[in-house]
Amino acid sequence: MADETTRLDELLAAARYSRQDIPDDLVGRILTDADRIQTDRYTGQRAVAKRREPGLWRHLLINLGGWPGLGGMAAACATGVWIGMFPPDILPDPSDLVYQTQGDGEFLGYYGLVDVLGEEG
């Protein structure tokens, strides 16, 4: 039995050293598969990216200049509200601009609106 085992070990060793090369056409087919899978993957990714068109809010955000633009607009709104509520002294009281007093209506003197329009033509 020792002889058989030794012969078997020799044969297994011979098999190790007489490995057959992988056939060239098989290598070609494997590389073709690799290329196809790679191409499909990237084509698919591009298609998915193309399908993801921006929605209404995304469009709005883009047209406002993105998040920086939106932030600027929010700051401007807040500033406007603040100025409206607590106007500085150099500005006239906004309530006076809306509700005119009796005297303000007489800036045309004794001419009435009908007279002014009549002079035009």
Added chain:
Amino acid sequence: MASKGSIDRGGASAAEPVAEETLLRLYANGDAEAARELVGLLGPRAYSVALRVLGNRAEAEDVTQEAMLRLWRIAPEWQSGRAKVSTWLYRVVMNLCLDLRRRTQTLDLDGIPEPEDGSPAAMEQLLHVARVDALQDALMRLPVRQRQAVVLRHIEELSNPEIAGIMEIGVEAVESLTARGKRTLAAVLADRKDELGYQDGG
């Protein structure tokens, strides 16, 4: 023959898993040359083991191509450190061989490699071919799981724990399969020792 790539296939085994994983990641990131190097690194091993287990060139080619195809597909999801790429590939090859053998129970012994030119003498070369033929013939008589274990252990020279991982069994089961396989092989070859040019006592 395709390029075998810049990775040293005969180098230290500790360096190979990193190279395999790196190449696979490069392939997943679109590097076409990485595929060529991976084929040079893993293709011959997958083909060799499939050929030994199946004993048929055409089937071994189909199995190798399918196993590599699965590798290309899994590349983007490959988890680093999960397993050696070569171990994963061996496992796929073995499972494909099992599936194929379950479907077709035919034996075809044309898969034996011819020895390369340069053997010292024609008669010795013929004897060598006959002996390697006889080994493959004997291998084909083993149950397929024994054959897989013997091929992985004694021809591919993998460790028992690695074979256990590939075959998804315990190390003890691997030892048992290889021991029984070798006993059967020795017995089959003993019956043919005269035709193979062996003499008692040597």
